Amino acid sequence: MSALLPLTLAVLTSLPAPTPASSALVGTTWVLQTVQPAGSAPITPGARLTRPTLTLTGSGAELTVGGTTGCSPLTGAARLGTAGPLKTATLLLRGVQGGSSQNCTDAALSLREDYLNLLTRVTRSELSGDTLTLSAGKGRLTFRALEARPTAPVNTSLNGAWTVTRLTASGRDLPTSGLLNVTFDGPKVTLGGVVGCNALRGTGALLGSPARVTFGPVSSTRMACPAPQxxxxxxxxSLLRVPLTVTQAGSTLTLSGAGGTLTLARGPQPTTTPAPTPAAPTPTMPTPATPDPAATYTLTRVNGAPAPTTARPVSLTFRDGRVGGVDGCNNVGAPYVLRGPVSDGAVSGGAVLSLTGPAFTTRVACPETGVNLIGLLDRAPTLTVQGAAGQGQTLTLTVDATPDAPAERWEFQAR
Structure with a gap:
């Protein structure tokens, strides 16, 4: 026995001593290549799915978990052990959460659940070149390091607001309300508005060359919409779940992906050219004033006929950059601007009322005697006001006929 002791010691001292895990593991974005639940063959995510990612940040043994499940954010904490001679290390993940799954398709949701289930049971990691393998009992997750690419300069010519004018999916045009905006500010991208009947909000990033936009989860109100919307x-x-290629041609912008295309038009831009001075009003044709913010305008006539009888009077108010009111039953509201020759508090010859954000409405069950007030405002009507501020002032909204809708003329009286 004593003769074996020196030999045993020699063998042990010849093995490499355990060392801290490679710094390549921490601070790298790892992209999922295969997921292998216990007892199953490795599964490669489909080409149409956004692959989950994993990041470990921090120093020492205690790390922070980040990344995505492919359709929702990933959060949690990790404790990393030391790497031995086989380049493996203990890795325990704690409190791993996958965020909300409301924006996940059925296929993405299945991948998300397999991914999270294995992550919560991971006990060891193995790093080999640019490949990371996480072991969870008899289950496996394999990742590849995201290739680092030089950062391309951000296309600042996109800066500003763009309004969605067309949405296509599977080669077909789908209806849009003209109230969905995408705004660029350097690498930051924000989305807000309405494409159907729900208000949408989301943020994203503009990266790469050629430029691509990647959006995070998009939040939405939960109203039931008619089938087309x-x-x-x-x-x-579905389109916003994958990176979108950005193409700019003058005042037109397209965001394209496997699911379809968004076409946008640039919103109004500030100009240094002074607006022409409107001609002085003649004594017989006084210049109409802008809407009185202290007044409530009640509908009196529609297309020359008396206003329809409704459960509540149809009305409009114009305060603090928002147009609000009642459509005969529900309350409505939206931010707006007047576009046209406005000078010294007056609108010369009428101005176009344009909604600049999503329109909101309450959802009270109403009789069929209401009017489509939001539909009228959505058509960018021409607004004229006659008379001095206060009671008796008349406000008129008019729109021209289009192939899809007739001409309209709505008259309101200030109360």
Whole structure:
């Protein structure tokens, strides 16, 4: 026995001593290549799915978990052991959460659940070149390091607001309300508005060359929409789940992906050219004033006929950059601007009322005697006001006929 002791010691001292895990493991974005639940063959995510990612940040043994499940954010904490001679290390993940799954398709949801289930049971990691393998009992997750690419300069010519004018999916045009905006500010991208009937909000990033936009989860209100609008919302949310290629041609912008294309037009831009001075009003044709912010305008006539009888009077108010009111039953509201020759508090010859953000409405069950007030405002009517501020002032909204809708003329009286 004593003769074996020196030999045993020699063998042990010849083995490499355990060392801290490679710094390549921490601070790298790891992209999932295969997921292998216990007892199953490795599964490679489909080409149409956004692959989950994993990042470990921090120093020492205690780390922070980040990344995505492919359709929702990933959070949690990790404790990393030391790497031995086989380049393996203990790795325990704690409190791993996958965020909300409301924007996940059925296929993405299945991958998300397999991914999270294995992550919560991981006990060891093995790093070999640019490949990372996480072991969870008899299950496995394999990753590849995301290739680091030089950062391309951000296309600042996109800066500003763009309004969605067209949405196509599977080669077909879907209806849009003209109230969905995408705004660029350097690498930051924000989305807000309505494409169907729900208000949408989301943020994203503009990266790469050629430029691509990647959006995070998009939040939405939960109103039940008519079938055409619901189909448009579903198509839009599906399109926004993958990186979109950005193409600019003058004042037109397209965001394209496997699920379809968004076409946008640039919103109004500030100009240094002074606006022409409107001609002085003649004594017989006084210049109409802008809407009185202290007044409530009640509908009196529609297309020359008396206003329809409704459960509540149809009305409008114009305060603090928002147009609000009642459509005969529900309350409505939206931010707006007047576009046209406005000078010294007056609108010369009428101005176009344009909604600049999503329109909101309450959802009270109403009789069929209401009017489509939001539909009128959405058509960018021409607004004229006659008379001095206060009671008796008349406000008129008019729109021209189009192939899809007739001409309209709505008259309101200040109360």
């Amino acid at each position: 619901a189909k448009a919302e579903t198509a839009l949310l």
